[in-house]
Amino acid sequence: MGKDEQYMNKKSLQVKIGKLTLKNPVMGASGTFGYGVEYKKFFSLGDIGGFVTKGLSIEPRKGNPGPRIKETPCGLINSIGLENIGVDAFLGSVIPQLRDIDTKIIVNIFGTEMEEYVELARRLNKLKRIDGLEMNISCPNVKAGGAEFGKDPLVVQTITRKVRDETDKALIVKLSPMVTSIIDIAISAQRGGADAVSIANTYPAMAIDIKSGAPFLGAKSGGLSGPAIKPVTLKLVYDTYGRIDIPIIGVGGISTVEDIIEYALAGASAVQAGTANFINPCATPQLVKQLDKYLSDAGIQQFKSLIGSAFR
Numbered sequence: 001m002g003k004d005e006q007y008m009n010k011k012s013l014q015v016k017i018g019k020l021t022l023k024n025p026v027m028g029a030s031g032t033f034g035y036g037v038e039y040k041k042f043f044s045l046g047d048i049g050g051f052v053t054k055g056l057s058i059e060p061r062k063g064n065p066g067p068r069i070k071e072t073p074c075g076l077i078n079s080i081g082l083e084n085i086g087v088d089a090f091l092g093s094v095i096p097q098l099r100d101i102d103t104k105i106i107v108n109i110f111g112t113e114m115e116e117y118v119e120l121a122r123r124l125n126k127l128k129r130i131d132g133l134e135m136n137i138s139c140p141n142v143k144a145g146g147a148e149f150g151k152d153p154l155v156v157q158t159i160t161r162k163v164r165d166e167t168d169k170a171l172i173v174k175l176s177p178m179v180t181s182i183i184d185i186a187i188s189a190q191r192g193g194a195d196a197v198s199i200a201n202t203y204p205a206m207a208i209d210i211k212s213g214a215p216f217l218g219a220k221s222g223g224l225s226g227p228a229i230k231p232v233t234l235k236l237v238y239d240t241y242g243r244i245d246i247p248i249i250g251v252g253g254i255s256t257v258e259d260i261i262e263y264a265l266a267g268a269s270a271v272q273a274g275t276a277n278f279i280n281p282c283a284t285p286q287l288v289k290q291l292d293k294y295l296s297d298a299g300i301q302q303f304k305s306l307i308g309s310a311f312r
């Protein structure tokens with residue numbers, strides 16, 4: 001066993017997300033990690049705790065017109081518009097390329113009607129190679145007049161329950177930060193049978209092109225991510241910890257090992273790094289390595305002992 005493999009498999013980094021045991025708490029976040037296969041050429045995917053695929057819908061989607069990305073101080077605004085290859089292409093061409101990968105694979109799913117989430121869960125549940133589903137509920141519920149699924153606690157409970165009934169895989173609900181009470185939404189996800197919640201998705205944002213005088217992004221506005229949002233999302237994790245019994249996955253602006261420690265202290269059992277992958281495609285395995293060193297330098301035996309420690 002090489003030196004790197006030794007720390008990758010250390011028990012000190014292990015965490016549990018429902019029935020899933022992650023070898024370490026660092027995952028790649030949805031929409032910034034392709035379908036996983038794109039990162040195979042940069043590092044061994046077995047070095048990280050897991051990854052979440054780009055959001056998948058039943059039908060393929062072309063997404064929004066460009067420009068779709070705008071850099072901002074300490075972050076970026078994206079308006080990809082949930083472009084993806086659709087579930088058939090995912091099952092036919094991506095899954096065969098993921099067979100030999102020794103890490104947890106979470107498929108992010110979304111739809112514009114509850115039935116789409118249900119159908120996706122039913123079809124993906126048959127696949128052994130998939131370890132979990134992450135529901136992106138920051139999407140317009142077309143049948144309910146376009147309000148986001150994730151904004152109404154009762155809708156969140158209902159849609160989570162419907163998906164739960166179709167899958168025995170680990171079920172993660174990814175919360176929108178743009179809600180009146182993130183605690184109420186997290187409680188609803190738990191009541192619906194979720195194994196964990198991811199906190200959180202991006203924040204509505206825009207940029208104006210001062211030369212043309214018009215919005216910069218083709219879709220006019222998008223979602224802000226990156227280090228700029230870290231303090232805001234960190235507070236959402238802190239506010240939610242202790243109010244639910246299921247684990248929290250922290251997602252927002254993570255780019256350093258210190259960010260991971262902060263999220264763990266605030267109550268996150270695991271983390272996802274998103275925008276950081278665009279700066280450095282090897283960000284996630286490097287964070288795992290740095291986390292291992294941080295813990296041993298600080299004399300901390302188990303990463304999980306940090307979870308929620310800011311409350312003690």
Ligand SMILES: Cc1cc2nc3c(=O)[nH]c(=O)nc-3n(C[C@H](O)[C@H](O)[C@H](O)COP(=O)(O)O)c2cc1C
Nearest residue numbers: 029030031055078136201225226252253273274275
């Ligand atoms: C280009 C881009 C595409 C994204 N696509 C998705 C998506 O398809 N589904 C989803 O749930 N989140 C998506 N996200 C949100 C990220 O998974 C993550 O929640 C957010 O970027 C905050 O983390 P970060 O600051 O580490 O990037 C996307 C983010 C970016 C930057």
